Amino acid sequence: MTVVDRLLQQIQSSEDVVRVRQATRERAVAQGFSLVDQTKLVTAASELARNTLEYGGGGEVTIDVLNDGMRKGVRLTFVDQGPGIVDINLALKDGYTTGGGLGLGLSGARRLSNEFDIQSKPGEGTRVAITRWR
Amino acid sequence: MEKIPILKMGRFLLVTIQVDMHDRLALQLQDDLTQRIVHDRAHGVLIDISSLEVVDSFIGRMISNIAAMASVLDARTVVVGMQPAVAITLVELGLSLDGVRTALNVDKGMALLREEVEAAGRV
Numbered sequence: 106m107t108v109v110d111r112l113l114q115q116i117q118s119s120e121d122v123v124r125v126r127q128a129t130r131e132r133a134v135a136q137g138f139s140l141v142d143q144t145k146l147v148t149a150a151s152e153l154a155r156n157t158l159e160y161g162g163g164g165e166v167t168i169d170v171l172n173d174g175m176r177k178g179v180r181l182t183f184v185d186q187g188p189g190i191v192d193i194n195l196a197l198k199d200g201y202t203t204g205g206g207l208g209l210g211l212s213g214a215r216r217l218s219n220e221f222d223i224q225s226k227p228g229e230g231t232r233v234a235i236t237r238w239r
Numbered sequence: 240m241e242k243i244p245i246l247k248m249g250r251f252l253l254v255t256i257q258v259d260m261h262d263r264l265a266l267q268l269q270d271d272l273t274q275r276i277v278h279d280r281a282h283g284v285l286i287d288i289s290s291l292e293v294v295d296s297f298i299g300r301m302i303s304n305i306a307a308m309a310s311v312l313d314a315r316t317v318v319v320g321m322q323p324a325v326a327i328t329l330v331e332l333g334l335s336l337d338g339v340r341t342a343l344n345v346d347k348g349m350a351l352l353r354e355e356v357e358a359a360g361r362v
Contacts, residue, residue: 119261126259126293144293144324148332151295155262199333209296213332 110170116154116183117163125154125166129181132170136177138239146179146237149217152210153183153233159204161185161231171236178219178238183231190225197223243268245275250282250361251352257290265301272305276312282361283352284309287345289320299334306339315355316340319348 110132114125129150133143150166157164164185171178190196197215202208211233215221218235225231241264246253252275254268272284286302288294294302306316317340321329329336340355342348 119263123259123261130292141324141327144322144328145331147293148295148328151293151297152332155295155297207296207300207334209333213296213334216331216333217328 106171106173108169109172112168114166114168115163116157116165116185119155119158122151122154122158125168125181126151128168129179132168132179133237136170136179136239138179138237142237142239145217146181146235149214149235149237150181152214153181153235156210156233157183157185157187157231159206161187164230173238176238178236180220180234180236182234186230189227189229189231190223191227193223193225242271245271247275247279247281250280250356251349252276252279252281252284253287254284255287255290259291259293260298262297265298269301269305269308273308273312276309276314281314282356283315283317285345285348285352286316286318287320287348288318288325289322289344291325292322294321294325294329294334296332296334299329299332299336302339303336310338313359313361315352315359317342317348317351317355319343319345 126147130147133146167182169180195201197212199212200208219238220236222234309316319342342351
């Protein structure tokens with residue numbers, strides 16, 4: 106698997122969340138994703154970027170354009186130095202939230218992705234990676 | 240400051256969301272619409288989202304909130320023009336937009352609003 110393009114985008118404001126959506130869309134289009142697949146990936150990116158901002162206190166995302174033989178994909182890796190997540194299984198449950206939201210961000214982003222990985226420890230921040238393949 | 244325009248059409252308010260909204264802009268729209276329902280004594284709100292390429296949980300919650308607030312203020316809300324890819328994604332995301340009436344396009348949405356307002360005896 107090769108990374109053919111990489112973009113690092115800061116997430117410090119709600120305008121940055123919009124930029125993450127736009128950068129993700131551009132790369133999904135360039136990889137030949139269908140409109141539905143584009144929309145799913147961009148929506149997942151939006152949820153995770155907002156989590157990075159709201160719960161992580163800001164952070165960054167690395168957007169990788171992937172080629173794996175015939176497969177073409179996009180991977181997003183969100184990293185923050187925020188308070189971290191105490192109980193990841195609980196955080197992944199639909200409807201669970203410690204903020205004012207619907208509690209669908211993390212669980213929804215997982216459903217909208219082909220691959221999902223989360224690493225977090227209290228006091229050490231959170232890293233969430235998702236990949237969607239064409 | 241950036242704002243999403245709200246048009247008055249008789250008893251109804253019409254909003255067409257044409258930009259990729261950041262969260263503060265979405266909250267601003269929610270506030271503005273609620274104010275305008277009262278100020279204009281509106282009986283209904285039509286929200287056209289045909290230009291929206293993404294509806295995530297935040298925008299979805301804003302739409303539900305607007306419908307709930309409008310309802311408390313005795314106004315009906317209809318959301319029109321959702322793109323198929325957005326509908327597919329919303330369901331997979333787990334969002335059901337409970338309590339929000341939808342229609343395929345503006346014409347059908349206006350007809351639905353008129354029906355609802357008439358059924359509520361507010362002619």
